[in-house]
Amino acid sequence: MADPLDSVFAALADPTRRAILTMLLEDDMAVTDVAAPFEMSLAAVSKHLTILTRAGLISQERRGRVKWCKLEPDALRTASVWMQSFGQFEPVNLEAFERFLKVELSEAEPMETKDAPGA
Amino acid sequence: MADPLDSVFAALADPTRRAILTMLLEDDMAVTDVAAPFEMSLAAVSKHLTILTRAGLISQERRGRVKWCKLEPDALRTASVWMQSFGQFEPVNLEAFERFLKVELSEAEPMETKDAPGA
DNA sequence: GGCATATTCAACCGAAAGGTTGACGATTGC
DNA sequence: GCAATCGTCAACCTTTCGGTTGAATATGCC
Structure with missing residues (x-):
């Protein structure tokens, strides 16, 4: 996927990932807290976060054992x-x-x- | 895919489909002409056009044996x-x-x- | 040290995406 | 009427997607 638009639009195509972005609009969140409202497993949410990160839509910073997710609107x-x-x-x-x-x-x-x- | 955003973003995630939309920005085109610049088969492009249509991004109107594709920016x-x-x-x-x-x-x-x- | 917490990894699964090819139904034109 | 053109359909293939589970890797706490 050379074109960054590929990964950005692909990331946005999933409703779970759009919901995550909406959540992060309010505040930075830890992975576990991001996962809490969803029915799926933590590992699944973690994968979604990886996809969002690779698309550049969020960034993840590890502080201690907690990884904080932050919206990247650019x-x-x-x-x-x-x-x-x-x-x-x-x-x-x-x-x-x-x-x-x-x-x-x-x-x-x-x-x-x-x-x-x-x- | 209940949410229309799902299908719209999914449609936009493919570079071939974005290229098609850009082409249609200039003028309405027949399916064969849309397919011409691409390396892939006509059937493949036809599938892409179906996806764009289902996302509501284009409309297709048949006149005679030619099917015209038109951008739908809404x-x-x-x-x-x-x-x-x-x-x-x-x-x-x-x-x-x-x-x-x-x-x-x-x-x-x-x-x-x-x-x-x-x- | 030892245990709970936070997150990812690895292997697996079914379904969908994106492509191919060949046959097929319309339509047009000679 | 018949052949060429336009476009889709059907079957198939490979890769990716989105999910699961269980083990593994940090890290924090007492």
């Missing part, structure tokens, strides 16, 4: 920027991009879902 | 909003966007020098 920014480029069709129109962002951020709360493009 | 927006509402980082900065465009567009070029489908 990797998310890269992917976000990539996706933004599809939001508007004039690739170099930064004004449109700016307008788009304003609308986007103000609508950040209601996550509407759309499907069935067949229409 | 699905991307859902994922984008998720990342924005998530990010502690300041709203995507325009410099990063500009830098991204330069890199992305210069990388997209050699792929299309083959037969320039849909140009």
Whole structure:
């Protein structure tokens, strides 16, 4: 996987890993505490954390016998920027991009879902 | 995969599919033309297009024996909003966007020098 | 030292991803 | 009508993914 976007998007594709990122948004956490809310084993969560780390989405720092997990938003920014480029069709129109962002951020709360493009 | 974010991010995790989306950014294309620049078989590309369709990232419309593929950016927006509402980082900065465009567009070029489908 | 705690490793498993090939159903054009 | 074109389907293969379990490796505590 040469392209970092590969690993970032692959990491984001799993609901458990997205939930972990959301948890880490509030605070840094130890591995055991990250694992607590999930039904799966600790080892499974540990694997998820490895995947998130390799994607650059989190960092892990060991202090004593506890490993602390910390959100690393930079990797998310890269992917976000990539996706933004599809939001508007004039690739170099930064004004449109700016307008788009304003609308986007103000609508950040209601996550509407759309499907069935067949229409 | 209940959550639409699952399928959207999973679709974006593959470099072939991201390349397809970039191609469709310029114009709607027939399946055969989409497949032309890639080394893999037509059937493989057809599968990728099915995945993109199920994620809602593109739509496919059959006219005669040709099936046209069209970008559907709305699905991307859902994922984008998720990342924005998530990010502690300041709203995507325009410099990063500009830098991204330069890199992305210069990388997209050699792929299309083959037969320039849909140009 | 000895034991509990924190985390990973290793081996294994079933399912899904991503690719191939060959056959097949439509559609078009001569 | 028949052959070429467009695209998918079906079967198959290999690799990766996401999970399990049990053992192993630190580390902290008394």
